[in-house]
Amino acid sequence: MLGPLLSKLSEKSIVLASSSPRRKEILATAGLSFRVVPSRFDENLPKSDFKTRPEDYATETARGKTEEVFRRLADEGSPPDLVIGADSIVVLDGDILEKPKDEAAAAKMLHRLSGRTHSVISAVSLAVSHRGGQDFSLVNFHGSTQVDFSEIDSAMIDYYVGTKEPLDKAGSYGIQGIGGTFVSGIRGDYYNVVGLPLHRLCREILILADKGLL
Amino acid sequence: MLGPLLSKLSEKSIVLASSSPRRKEILATAGLSFRVVPSRFDENLPKSDFKTRPEDYATETARGKTEEVFRRLADEGSPPDLVIGADSIVVLDGDILEKPKDEAAAAKMLHRLSGRTHSVISAVSLAVSHRGGQDFSLVNFHGSTQVDFSEIDSAMIDYYVGTKEPLDKAGSYGIQGIGGTFVSGIRGDYYNVVGLPLHRLCREILILADKGLL
Numbered sequence: 001m002l003g004p005l006l007s008k009l010s011e012k013s014i015v016l017a018s019s020s021p022r023r024k025e026i027l028a029t030a031g032l033s034f035r036v037v038p039s040r041f042d043e044n045l046p047k048s049d050f051k052t053r054p055e056d057y058a059t060e061t062a063r064g065k066t067e068e069v070f071r072r073l074a075d076e077g078s079p080p081d082l083v084i085g086a087d088s089i090v091v092l093d094g095d096i097l098e099k100p101k102d103e104a105a106a107a108k109m110l111h112r113l114s115g116r117t118h119s120v121i122s123a124v125s126l127a128v129s130h131r132g133g134q135d136f137s138l139v140n141f142h143g144s145t146q147v148d149f150s151e152i153d154s155a156m157i158d159y160y161v162g163t164k165e166p167l168d169k170a171g172s173y174g175i176q177g178i179g180g181t182f183v184s185g186i187r188g189d190y191y192n193v194v195g196l197p198l199h200r201l202c203r204e205i206l207i208l209a210d211k212g213l214l
Numbered sequence: 215m216l217g218p219l220l221s222k223l224s225e226k227s228i229v230l231a232s233s234s235p236r237r238k239e240i241l242a243t244a245g246l247s248f249r250v251v252p253s254r255f256d257e258n259l260p261k262s263d264f265k266t267r268p269e270d271y272a273t274e275t276a277r278g279k280t281e282e283v284f285r286r287l288a289d290e291g292s293p294p295d296l297v298i299g300a301d302s303i304v305v306l307d308g309d310i311l312e313k314p315k316d317e318a319a320a321a322k323m324l325h326r327l328s329g330r331t332h333s334v335i336s337a338v339s340l341a342v343s344h345r346g347g348q349d350f351s352l353v354n355f356h357g358s359t360q361v362d363f364s365e366i367d368s369a370m371i372d373y374y375v376g377t378k379e380p381l382d383k384a385g386s387y388g389i390q391g392i393g394g395t396f397v398s399g400i401r402g403d404y405y406n407v408v409g410l411p412l413h414r415l416c417r418e419i420l421i422l423a424d425k426g427l428l
Contacts, residue, residue, distance in 0.1 A: 001366065001395035003373030030395050145399075150413060152215065159217030180405060181215035181244050181416045185359075190404040191394060199364060202395045 001202040005209055006031050012214065013078075017069035017085035022176065026196045027084070037073065039065035039085060047096050054091045055142050058123035061087035063140060066125040074134045082205075082214060083127040083136075088195050090171030092118040097171045103161050109172040110160065113182075115151035118171070119144050120193045124201055128213050137213070139204055143197025145188030147175070152182055215416040219423055220245050226428065227292075231283035231299040236390065240410045241298070251287065253279035253299060261310050268305045269356050272337035275301035277354060280339040288348045296419075296428060297341040297350075302409050304385030306332040311385045317375050323386040324374065327396075329365035332385070333358050334407045338415055342427050351427070353418055357411025359402030361389070366396055 002009065010033045016024060019038035027034060041064040050057035066085030073080055090097040092112060100106035123142035130136060152160075165179060166172035173179030175186075175193045191198035208214040216223065224247045230238060233252035241248060255278040264271035280299030287294055304311040306326060314320035337356035344350060366374075379393060380386035387393030389400075389407045405412035422428040 001364070001370055001392075003377075003392070004369040029391060031392060150215070150417075155218040156215055163217075175404070177243060178215075178217070178245060181412055183403070184413045185402045186404060187401050188399045189397070190389070190400060198395055199398045203364075 001199070002031055002205060005206065006033075008209070009033070009205075009214070012081040015069060015073065015080045015083045017065045017083050020086075020195055022174075023086060023195045026191050026194060026198055030198060030202055034084070037069050037083075039068050040072070041065045041068040043087070050096070051094060054089060054094070054096050055121050055123060055144065057096060058087045058089045058121050059125065059140050059142055062123040062125040062142075063138065066127045066138070070127040070129075070136055079129050079132065079134050079136075081129050081132065082208075084201070085125045085127075086122055086196055088120060088122040088170045088192075090118055090120055092116065099168060099170055100166060100172045103167070106161050106166040106172040107157050110152065110157045110166065111154075113149045113171065113173070114157075115149065117146055117148050119146055120171070122192045122195055122197050124197060124204075126204065126208070128208060139208070141197070141200060141204060143189050143192035143200050145186055145190070145192045147183055147193060148185045150182055150184045156182075215413070216245055216419060219420065220247075222423070223247070223419075223428070226295040229283060229287065229294045229297045231279045231297050234300075234409055236388075237300060237409045240405050240408060240412055244412060244416055248298070251283050251297075253282050254286070255279045255282040257301070264310070265308060268303060268308070268310050269335050269337060269358065271310060272301045272303045272335050273339065273354050273356055276337040276339040276356075277352060280341045280352070284341040284343075284350055293343050293346065293348055293350075295343050295346065296422075298415070299339045299341075300336055300410055302334060302336040302384045302406075304332055304334055306330065313382060313384055314380060314386045317381070320375050320380040320386040321371050324366065324371045324380065325368075327363045327385065327387070328371075329363065331360055331362050333360055334385070336406045336409055336411050338411060338418075340418065340422070342422060353422070355411070355414060355418060357403050357406035357414050359400055359404070359406045361397055361407060362399045364396055364398045370396075
């Protein structure tokens with residue numbers, strides 16, 4: 001979708017503020033040239049403050065990551081043209097499920113997801129430099145995808161946790177891996193479940209370019 | 215999902231009757247051990263015979279691939295335990311869109327898909343050997359996923375066709391590649407759009423194993 005714009009964008013300094021290999025892969029799929037600068041933002045917002053609007057929790061975390069990286073690079077004297085930060089959460093019954101702290105927590109989350117439909121929210125925060133300077137504007141958005149999880153038994157869950165795949169994933173599963181076999185269907189953008197609302201992100205970058213801001 | 219069964223299945227001779235690298239990757243994701251024997255079935259069924267039921271067209275093609283591979287291996291004296299054949303089609307306004315014959319055909323298909331919702335049907339045909347012998351039973355099923363394609367302009371289409379990605383893909387796009395940026399959302403199994411209804415396939419294999427047929 002960004003194709004006709006890629007040669008222009010390749011002259012820009014674009015930074016992905018995330019160490020997630022999955023986000024890196026998604027962004028590369030879109031054809032963007034970028035470098036990775038993992039954020040040092042402490043992902044520790046109090047979830048109870050966002051009980052009724054979990055998307056705000058993800059957005060605030062994404063914004064925190066993006067701002068930290070933009071400011072750090074600007075302080076070092078090289079403000080980038082665009083910083084892309086993101087945060088993904090799984091929401092079930094109003095509860096926010098993030099990465100499990102250990103194998104037992106992963107198994108518990110998977111038992112909760114079994115046979116139910118949950119939402120995956122991936123929020124993105126873009127920091128766009130004002131003419132390459134230290135000031136920036138923020139553009140925040142998020143995607144939400146419904147995921148139908150099939151009924152899975154304890155043997156399946158124990159085997160899956162043993163593969164270690166769940167341990168670094170929000171909600172304790174990876175739809176792009178073995179966890180994909182548990183998912184009978186989704187409604188929304190697939191890449192949003194993996195970690196970035198790809199189509200929406202491309203749209204927002206097109207809008208910024210159209211406005212001459214990027 | 216197949217996890218607890220994988221050690222038992224690893225003793226079976228499982229064959230994927232498809233040369234698609236994407237199907238190979240999906241099947242490997244499920245943890246199955248298998249080898250690839252591309253089918254020599256001539257994929258040339260008359261589409262007009264299936265106008266009202268395009269899923270039957272995909273199923274008949276999948277069945278043709280599976281039967282050809284099972285019979286060939288059986289004739290060579292080594293009937294496999296399970297052959298998995300598949301066929302994917304894109305359906306828009308009742309028309310079946312397969313792989314484009316050249317770049318112009320790919321561009322034309324993409325113009326048709328722009329701003330519209332289409333279906334991707336992936337049919338699977340399983341041939342299960344009777345006690346390792348030359349006789350087999352068939353299990354046929356298919357998945358259908360709705361895909362919302364965003365509006366894309368000629369510049370985007372021309373750029374995309376120039377990447378060659380569309381040329382070997384039913385419907386002229388790959389959701390797992392650059393084509394994924396065009397897709398605003400889906401309803402159904404993502405892997406079905408890539409080429410195999412992964413969750414359903416796992417379920418069917420579980421059923422066969424439960425019945426002692428595999």
